Amino acid sequence: MNKKYLAEDIAKRISIKKYEAYNFIDLFIEVALDNLGKGRKLVLSKFGTLIVKKKNKKRVINPINREPMIIPPAKIVKFIPSENLKRRFEGNG
Amino acid sequence: MNKKYLAEDIAKRISIKKYEAYNFIDLFIEVALDNLGKGRKLVLSKFGTLIVKKKNKKRVINPINREPMIIPPAKIVKFIPSENLKRRFEGNG
Numbered sequence: 001m002n003k004k005y006l007a008e009d010i011a012k013r014i015s016i017k018k019y020e021a022y023n024f025i026d027l028f029i030e031v032a033l034d035n036l037g038k039g040r041k042l043v044l045s046k047f048g049t050l051i052v053k054k055k056n057k058k059r060v061i062n063p064i065n066r067e068p069m070i071i072p073p074a075k076i077v078k079f080i081p082s083e084n085l086k087r088r089f090e091g092n093g
Numbered sequence: 094m095n096k097k098y099l100a101e102d103i104a105k106r107i108s109i110k111k112y113e114a115y116n117f118i119d120l121f122i123e124v125a126l127d128n129l130g131k132g133r134k135l136v137l138s139k140f141g142t143l144i145v146k147k148k149n150k151k152r153v154i155n156p157i158n159r160e161p162m163i164i165p166p167a168k169i170v171k172f173i174p175s176e177n178l179k180r181r182f183e184g185n186g
Binding site: 003031075077088 | 094095096098099102103106107117118120121122124125126127128129130133134135136137138139140141143145167168169170171172174178179181182183
């Protein structure tokens with residue numbers, strides 16, 4: 001499902017126009033991105049947490065030539081599913 | 094930031110009531126969960142994709158006693174950040 005599909009489903013459930021639901025979803029994403037950009041993590045209860053995680057530089061040994069090398073610091077975006085989400089979807093397939 | 098915080102930010106930007114924005118976020122999550130439950134992946138352009146992934150059973154060797162063993166099939170929830178999200182947040186820290 002994409003934004004269009006979600007917007008249609010939401011519009012049906014609460015009797016609003018599809019474009020209104022679509023615009024809201026877009027705004028929701030924009031606000032979330034803005035705040036992630038300011039270093040805030042996004043906590044959606046019953047769903048999960050999205051964080052921009054800093055990974056420090058790391059000293060490792062190059063497995064090929066056995067020389068020590070440094071992996072530079074980096075940022076990654078990480079999603080941690082909530083307990084509710086895990087209970088609902090994870091587990092024995 | 095949590096749902097309350099997001100709702101306040103959204104309400105400010107488009108002049109709606111906080112509880113309206115809050116209810117919309119809740120509905121958005123509910124609809125997304127419903128559709129994930131039906132096996133549909135959630136694709137939010139400019140943000141990312143959430144999928145419930147099936148992992149098949151796997152035959153491995155127990156590293157302690159060297160006996161062959163089977164890891165049962167399982168489901169996991171996985172978030173794949175969009176290129177936009179990666180460009181914005183990932184990279185050199």
